[in-house]
Amino acid sequence: GQSLEQPSEVTAVEGAIVQINCTYQTSGFYGLSWYQQHDGGAPTFLSYNALDGLEETGRFSSFLSRSDSYGYLLLQELQMKDSASYFCAVPTGGFKTIFGAGTRLFVKA
Amino acid sequence: DAGVIQSPRHEVTEMGQEVTLRCKPISGHDYLFWYRQTMMRGLELLIYFNNNVPIDDSGMPEDRFSAKMPNASFSTLKIQPSEPRDSAVYFCASTRGGVGTDTQYFGPGTRLTVL
Numbered sequence: 001g002q003s004l005e006q007p008s009e010v011t012a013v014e015g016a017i018v019q020i021n022c023t024y025q026t027s028g029f030y031g032l033s034w035y036q037q038h039d040g041g042a043p044t045f046l047s048y049n050a051l052d053g054l055e056e057t058g059r060f061s062s063f064l065s066r067s068d069s070y071g072y073l074l075l076q077e078l079q080m081k082d083s084a085s086y087f088c089a090v091p092t093g094g095f096k097t098i099f100g101a102g103t104r105l106f107v108k109a
Numbered sequence: 110d111a112g113v114i115q116s117p118r119h120e121v122t123e124m125g126q127e128v129t130l131r132c133k134p135i136s137g138h139d140y141l142f143w144y145r146q147t148m149m150r151g152l153e154l155l156i157y158f159n160n161n162v163p164i165d166d167s168g169m170p171e172d173r174f175s176a177k178m179p180n181a182s183f184s185t186l187k188i189q190p191s192e193p194r195d196s197a198v199y200f201c202a203s204t205r206g207g208v209g210t211d212t213q214y215f216g217p218g219t220r221l222t223v224l
Contacts, residue, residue, distance in 0.1 A: 042215035043200070043202075045212045
């Protein structure tokens with residue numbers, strides 16, 4: 001089967017760094033995406049890793065290790081507005097995408 | 110661009126009624142997706158279209174659900190008859206096909222409540 005696992009909740013303080021992990025099991029692998037969703041909002045795309053390594057976009061970075069079927073999203077200099085749910089997702093062939101259950105990030109002052 | 114547009118934003122209906130959700134994808138995007146999100150089941154892909162043709166509807170829960178895409182700028186998701194367990198947020202998303210990315214652009218969603 002195909003599945004993604006990520007922690008259900010993470011709490012961190014403003015200004016800190018937080019890492020949200022994702023492990024996946026898929027029959028074919030094309031890349032790992034991350035989406036952010038605020039309460040009451042829609043998922044918005046953050047990043048996509050097709051190759052091993054770290055991709056940096058401002059305060060957010062995403063890492064992928066294909067050999068370990070593992071990736072993470074790294075959020076630096078946390079701000080209150082970063083409180084949201086974060087989903088890892090994998091396209092499984094064609095354009096069918098499977099989403100993880102989401103990690104709810106709480107940023108405390 | 111206005112982004113993906115969905116209507117209505119909220120829908121409250123009674124069990125047994127027909128519900129039609131509407132979506133306008135981003136112009137130029139040739140893939141359109143319908144998702145359902147609930148606390149229990151998370152974000153589930155129901156069906157997706159490529160160039161107005163349904164490609165994979167394996168996520169459609171049952172025959173009460175149907176989706177159409179009559180042209181490149183409009184799609185509908187219909188539930189008939191609706192049941193309380195259909196209560197969820199339904200998202201439409203679109204993307205431009207191509208290799209190297211999987212960026213999907215989501216609409217604001219329709220929050221459906223079936224009483």
